[in-house]
Amino acid sequence: MTRVIIVDDDLFVRTTLANELRAAGIEVPGRYASGLDAVAAIRHDRPHVALVDVVMPDPDGPATTRLLREASPRTQVLALTSLTDPKAASAMLNAGALGFLPKDLSPEAIVHAVQSARHGLAVLGGAGAGMVERRHRSDVADMLTPVERQILVMIREGSTTEEISRAVFLSQSTVKYHIAALMEKLGASNRVRLAIRAYELGL
Known part of the structure; x- marks a missing residue:
């Protein structure tokens, strides 16, 4: 069973989300x-996913995220978040x-979103995607091959390596090679960053 903790200074939000998830x-x-x-409780709770409010009293969302990930x-x-602030999204x-x-x-x-996050898939879709600033860089996009574009789009959509492999008719090892090449080409350290770059490029 997926285990989730909720970190939010609003009691209504905590209660509503908990009821919906349960x-x-x-x-x-x-x-x-x-x-x-x-x-302090994370080792006891052993959550797969933590839902963390962006704007909270000290420590704020980004600081809380760092502490949780370290622990x-x-x-x-x-x-x-209830905000549409690209800087807040970037800080988190x-x-x-993820x-x-x-x-x-x-x-x-x-x-x-919770179930996707548990399995390591980036959650950037829906209205929340508007929080990431788009920077259309046609020069960078022109460097991508058709296969790379398709893989990048599927990464943005949260597809797994297996799903991408079936869609582009390549082995999973070849898909992993292309993903590694995309990371180097686009200056991304992981799949989440690749998803963000895909959105920035308007893909």
Whole structure:
């Protein structure tokens, strides 16, 4: 069973999200108003995913994300936000968040995002994608081959290596080679960064 903790200083948000997740069969071992409380309990909670509010009293969302990832590297963090601030989104991703989702998403979308994050898939879709600034760089996009473009688009959509392999009719090892080449070409350190670059390039 997927285990999720919620870190948000708003009691209503914590309660509503917990109820929605539990109704979908997801375990919620902890709900915290403070990032420090969440960090102190993370070894006991052993969550697969932590939903962390971006704007909280000290420590804020990015600081909380760093502390949680240091204490439990296997726990994936999704940034919860009601803002449309690209800088806030960037700060959370730089702190180690796997992605982000707006608080007004439907329960079904939130559950899907949580399950995707558990398996290491970047969550950047939906209305939340608008939080990442687009920087159209045609010169960089022109450097990509058709196969690289298709792979990059599928990474942005959260596809697995196996799904990409089937779509582009290449072996998984070849797909991994192309992903590594894309990381080097686009200056990305992981798949989350590749997804962001895909969005920036308008793909």
